[in-house]
Amino acid sequence: MMIPRPQHLHELKGLLKNYPVVGIIGPRQIGKTTLAKQVAKQHNGSTTHFDLEDARDLARLSDAELTLEPLRGLVILDEIQRRPELFPFLRVLADRRPIRTRFLVLGSASPEMLRQSSESLAGRISYYELPGLSLPEVQTKNKTKLWLRGGFPSSYTARTNSASDLWRRDFITTFLERDLPQLGVRTPSAVLGRFWTMLAHYHGQIWNASEFARSFGVTNKTVNHYLDVLTSSFVIHSLQPWHENLKKRQVKAPKVYFSDTGLLHSLLRLTTLTDLESHPRVGASWEGFVIHQVIRHLGVNENERFFWATHAGAELDLLAVRGRRRWGFEVKRTSAPTITPSMRTAMSDLKLQRLFVIHAGNHSFDMTKKIRAIALPHLLDELKPW
DSSP: OOOOOOOHHHHHHHHHHHHHHEEOOOTSSHHHHHHHHHHHHOOSSOOOEEETHHHHHHTTTTEEEEEHHTTOOOEEETTTGGOGGOOOOOOHHOOOSSEEEEEEEEEEOOOHHHHHHHSSSSSTTEEEEOOOOHHHHHOGGGGHHHHHOSSSSHHHTOOOOHHHHHHHHHHHHHIIIIHHHHHHHSSOHHHHHHHHHHHHHTTTTTOHHHHHHHHHOOOOHHHHHHHHHHHTSSSSEEEEEEOOSSSSSOOOOOOEEOOOOHHHHHTOOOOSHHHTSSTTTHHHHHHHHHHHHHHHHHOOOGGEEEEBTTTTSSSEEEEEEEEEEEEEEEEEEESSSOOOOOEEEEEHHHHSEEEEESSSSOOEESSSSSSEEEEEEGGHHHHHOO
């Protein structure tokens, strides 16, 4: 079953009008190829598709200049990380005037690939990170299924929870044993597997490199490298701390979240909703899921989202900042949230215009003039994209 993703389709079509090269990046199986085919279907003009995992297409590109130079319209290069040497030649084609060809390149980004493309295609390429499925795409009534299974299309649409979990376990194995080595990662898959599993128990917590380094018997630099590998591969993301010039000691380390709760649950060996709801990390899992949905729905960029915490105990799960606008978000897995001293401190110290408490109940209501409790089923109606 294919789930329509009209917002991503619209944004990609807009980027292709403004850039000669557009890159769709994200983990394997997130839907990049499917979305590219939808773009091609709506493109006015000819389209040519190269799959760089197909030996026949690789052979066609053995002489890239001879193959690509005469093409017109839209050219799709899938799994571009397998042929990073194409980037300098794409620059030559992108600089032709008038523009004769638009290139849509798909890949699971690695630091090396991003570096080469940035150097070769500076000012000519725009990257679009494709995330997993979100509430607007699956409808809010399916929020629990999305939370449990995660946003990979094949995982979400699996026939049963067990089939979904099996798909995710296979993905984890392939990711560690095949995908990362192909991206140039030299760390043994068994080591990264242990690190990733350990990280699952710290989902939603403040990153402590020293604690992980002691557990693995390595340096802080080494475990920070492990984290960078998983972050650059889009399976982990960090929420950076916000600093104000306050007379309070503030937390300066990032919080670490899994990008997909389905992968989190498989690494924690949680197959059913009953398994999840009885696990000690259920609150952290739900918090990460809701924060991700808020970020996606509002359209908050990476440099506009933070968390805030002081060593005295005050904290805010999510701070969204754009210009003079400051909105705070607290996530509570309860049906009857109340105002806490921490919320009042955040409102005062951060000078928030609004504070939203996203909760697990079914009713939304004002808690004060500036603090509103929003039931997750009402999230899409209550909050409008920025």
